[in-house]
Amino acid sequence: MGDVKGRTYVYKNSLEWEEERKGLLSSGEKPGFMVATPPEFKGHPNIWSPEDLFVASVNACIMTTFFHYAERNKLQFLSYKSNAEGILQFVGNKFIFSEIKIVPLIVVGDSSDADKARELIGVSEKNCLISNSIKSRVSIIPEIKITG
């Protein structure tokens, strides 16, 4: 990424309450979508919650960081799919996300690419800027498959 020292980036978004416990999330030209309190906290089903967005940001950061290292290391992967699970717990006297588990399934063409993919997903976790910014423990359990 060249000389990154001293670089600063700003990410902006807006949220506007609509009704009950729902609001519209927007950010520039990106497609807006509804967010709401989740059902378990007296909210609404089938709408993205703050909790979902938090866990999704970690899942997505591992993926985009992996893309970066895959390109830099000339790793060809055939597919990448990743399941994430965030554990919200009442610890002390407050709720916190204690752990986020990420299970990336990466398909590659041969065993040397499999080794490389396994190494690079580890590097991606260490260098994910969202992992760096949170207190939750992030566990990555990669599954690497080779197609014939």
Place this chain on the structure above:
Amino acid sequence: MGDVKGRTYVYKNSLEWEEERKGLLSSGEKPGFMVATPPEFKGHPNIWSPEDLFVASVNACIMTTFFHYAERNKLQFLSYKSNAEGILQFVGNKFIFSEIKIVPLIVVGDSSDADKARELIGVSEKNCLISNSIKSRVSIIPEIKITG
């Protein structure tokens, strides 16, 4: 919320690479949407990035936590709109979100509700479960307006 001690909740989502540096984010019956590396890291414009989702999760958590305290304290508010800004900085030898600034604009009907809204937005920040889970400094700069 009754007796919350010992409670645990799990939030799940899936991400599937589509092409270039883009993937489709999904979670149960919620409407899926694309996420991608942002343009400043060799990605794509006008698509939600992991960085955006992270900042949005904080903005949304402050809003939903405010809903909770407003109901509990019988505060009637007429509108709620909130702008968020996340500052990503290269610190030491890595990028981290050093600060997230949230500017909620809350409209209420009279000055006693204005005082209550100002107090409850502070309480919401202290009790937002995403704030509790991140290292970034979260600053709330509320603007409370009274309609005649």
